Amino acid sequence: MEEFKEISIIGLGLIGGSFALNLKNGGFKGKITAVDLNPEAIEKGKELGIIDDGDTEGEAIKTADLVVIATPVGAYKSVIKTIKEKIDRNKKVIVTDLGSVKGQLVYFCEKELEGVAPFVGGHPIAGTEKSGVENSVNGLFKGAKFIITPTENTDIKAKGKIKQLWQKLGSEVIEMDPYYHDQIFASVSHLPHVVAYSIVDAIDILSKKFKTDLFQFTGGGFRDFTRIAMSDPVMWRDICIENKDNILEAIKTFKNALTEVEKLIEKNDREGLKKFFEIAREKRNKIQ
Amino acid sequence: MEEFKEISIIGLGLIGGSFALNLKNGGFKGKITAVDLNPEAIEKGKELGIIDDGDTEGEAIKTADLVVIATPVGAYKSVIKTIKEKIDRNKKVIVTDLGSVKGQLVYFCEKELEGVAPFVGGHPIAGTEKSGVENSVNGLFKGAKFIITPTENTDIKAKGKIKQLWQKLGSEVIEMDPYYHDQIFASVSHLPHVVAYSIVDAIDILSKKFKTDLFQFTGGGFRDFTRIAMSDPVMWRDICIENKDNILEAIKTFKNALTEVEKLIEKNDREGLKKFFEIAREKRNKIQ
Known part of the structure; x- marks a missing residue:
């Protein structure tokens, strides 16, 4: 130094x-x-x-x-x-x-x-x-x-x-490589932030629909899950604009994954759902 | 007792x-x-x-x-x-x-x-x-x-x-009311779990696409964000099946919120994005 x-x-x-x-x-x-x-x-x-x-x-x-x-x-x-x-x-x-x-x-x-x-x-x-x-x-x-x-x-x-x-x-x-960096962090950092802000927005919309403040019923899991939605809006707005293409690509991949779960639920596919959750848990377990 | x-x-x-x-x-x-x-x-x-x-x-x-x-x-x-x-x-x-x-x-x-x-x-x-x-x-x-x-x-x-x-x-x-309970917890608990499992799946798909283990680049924010994806797959499979309609409704609302952010990014709508993130942050801040 x-x-x-x-x-x-x-x-x-x-x-x-x-x-x-x-x-x-x-x-x-x-x-x-x-x-x-x-x-x-x-x-x-x-x-x-x-x-x-x-x-x-x-x-x-x-x-x-x-x-x-x-x-x-x-x-x-x-x-x-x-x-x-x-x-x-x-x-x-x-x-x-x-x-x-x-x-x-x-x-x-x-x-x-x-x-x-x-x-x-x-x-x-x-x-x-x-x-x-x-x-x-x-x-x-x-x-x-x-x-x-x-x-x-x-x-x-x-x-x-x-x-x-x-x-x-x-x-x-x-x-x-600077471009490779942007692909990687669009996935592991920028996408989760966009998702966290969006889920808080969804809970707000559902609160209005059900005429009750749903946030009062959230537990520790939800608090951990949405902690990053307290991040600086200007910082994240700028990241979304500057890394636009990679973030849109990551959102698309995530939406497809969510649609897969949606279809498994719709079909009552018990084995398929269990397997989807098991694989995700196994991947997540690795990083502790 | x-x-x-x-x-x-x-x-x-x-x-x-x-x-x-x-x-x-x-x-x-x-x-x-x-x-x-x-x-x-x-x-x-x-x-x-x-x-x-x-x-x-x-x-x-x-x-x-x-x-x-x-x-x-x-x-x-x-x-x-x-x-x-x-x-x-x-x-x-x-x-x-x-x-x-x-x-x-x-x-x-x-x-x-x-x-x-x-x-x-x-x-x-x-x-x-x-x-x-x-x-x-x-x-x-x-x-x-x-x-x-x-x-x-x-x-x-x-x-x-x-x-x-x-x-x-x-x-x-x-x-x-038991049915009201299911609407509320589909939003504040079941939806976040489905989303957490799905984002881990998306990171896994993107890892294959970029031929690198993206999980190695995750930080504390991601770990908090996906902690609930380590939950028991059988328990969550059962919840998804038993509370199917409410969960599908919550997923739909969340997907719409995410699509709104997607459109703001696509349009480079700096003011719109900032406002979306600010409102979400404000809502999230309330539960600490």
């Missing part, structure tokens, strides 16, 4: 805040700054001792030697513009990100930053359903996977430094 | 076992027996000190003054047959159940037991994704809702005794 003297985090929410917190707790001796449109986030970050300084205009970027984009992915265009304006072009600055969508976004950042700074795409497989710097979690990245998504243009030295940084935070770093 | 001298539990799984365990821990001084087709369940129950005695043939029913059906709902026909054969018709015995489906099943049990014993339908809103008497949970019913589903035929005294029993176990007892 001592490769870097000053790290500037763009977007001080739960992930950016946790990144800062774990750098500090991991013994990072350099300066940590943040840029956020919301001055309250900067104030809270300073109060919590997570960041040393920060501003809403991007001034903090000027003196950084590592810039970390931690905003919702829908803000990348405007963030990259600010970085290009503020970054010190006379210094070797690395730009990286923590976004949940990679693919075209990585190529966009690379192209925009060409001749300005090397860009290394990254995605920590960690988080909670909460939002905001005040909910930053100590140890969030420990034992978690960190996906690094180099392309044919990626600066090898910059990639090595980012990899080291995340290993020091306790993450298991895995290299992956 | 001292209303009863000997309680016999039919089906010694996680729910039946937890019922016995919490009776013992709650100071019940009578005898607790169990009947299960699987002799290992009886042996384990005795080893754990949860039951005093038991058998696989239903002999334990003969001396009981409370018989509690705790099998999957698909076994009720055969269970009721055994109860009618074994129950002491010279004693005032009450029969109750812990099944997740009520509606027609309650009327079936009542009709079959007419002139034999009063039947009181019940459903504790508690459980875990685990199965088996060895996973019985102390305190499982404390603070949980217990739905009691009387009909126009229900014996008022018997209902009062069952109500008292569950209140002593720490549950909040709520009376509900």
Whole structure:
């Protein structure tokens, strides 16, 4: 981590805040700054001792030697513009990100930053359903996977430094093609979020139909099941738009699976239903 | 609880076992027996000190003054047959159940037991994704809702005794029409289980498509989200068959909600998506 003297985090929410917190707790001796449109986030970050300084205009970027984009992915265009304006072009600055969508976004950042700074795409497989710097979690990245998504243009030295940084935070770093990343996470992360929001919506519709607040009858299973529906709407809106094709494909596959169960129920197919549930349970059991 | 001298539990799984365990821990001084087709369940129950005695043939029913059906709902026909054969018709015995489906099943049990014993339908809103008497949970019913589903035929005294029993176990007892119960729990419990099994199936199909084990990339959100897919396949198969119409209706409503999100994504409707997710988050936030 001592490769870097000053790290500037763009977007001080739960992930950016946790990144800062774990750098500090991991013994990072350099300066940590943040840029956020919301001055309250900067104030809270300073109060919590997570960041040393920060501003809403991007001034903090000027003196950084590592810039970390931690905003919702829908803000990348405007963030990259600010970085290009503020970054010190006379210094070797690395730009990286923590976004949940990679693919075209990585190529966009690379192209925009060409001749300005090397860009290394990254995605920590960690988080909670909460939002905001005040909910930053100590140890969030420990034992978690960190996906690094180099392309044919990626600066090898910059990639090595980012990899080291995340290993020091306790993450298991895995290299992956940016487009392949988006297919995988459309399935295992984006689809479940879309489904969780949708099931809450369905329960709301059924509540109106049955003229009773169905949420009062939910148990622990439902609470676990829909916890991710408390996630940040803007973050997930942006992910859905930026990873549109893969998510639509995953939804389609899921709908087909659900239709299969529907047909088994319609046909009273006791053996078929049991087998479907058994196979799913077996697969799920493997990850504990 | 001292209303009863000997309680016999039919089906010694996680729910039946937890019922016995919490009776013992709650100071019940009578005898607790169990009947299960699987002799290992009886042996384990005795080893754990949860039951005093038991058998696989239903002999334990003969001396009981409370018989509690705790099998999957698909076994009720055969269970009721055994109860009618074994129950002491010279004693005032009450029969109750812990099944997740009520509606027609309650009327079936009542009709079959007419002139034999009063039947009181019940459903504790508690459980875990685990199965088996060895996973019985102390305190499982404390603070949980217990739905009691009387009909126009229900014996008022018997209902009062069952109500008292569950209140002593720490549950909040709520009376509900058996058919209304099935509509409500098709939405808040049965639908989420079907969806959880289906999403695991979809991830498995996508794993084959992408030639990679996608489960290795799942995080804590996915694990919470699919925990209920580890539930007992036979129990859930039976629930799907016995509460067929309500579950198919709930699936239909959910599919429509999902299709709405799909369309918003297809149209790149940023405002619409954000609003959909915000409303769902707000509803989910209320139950914490």
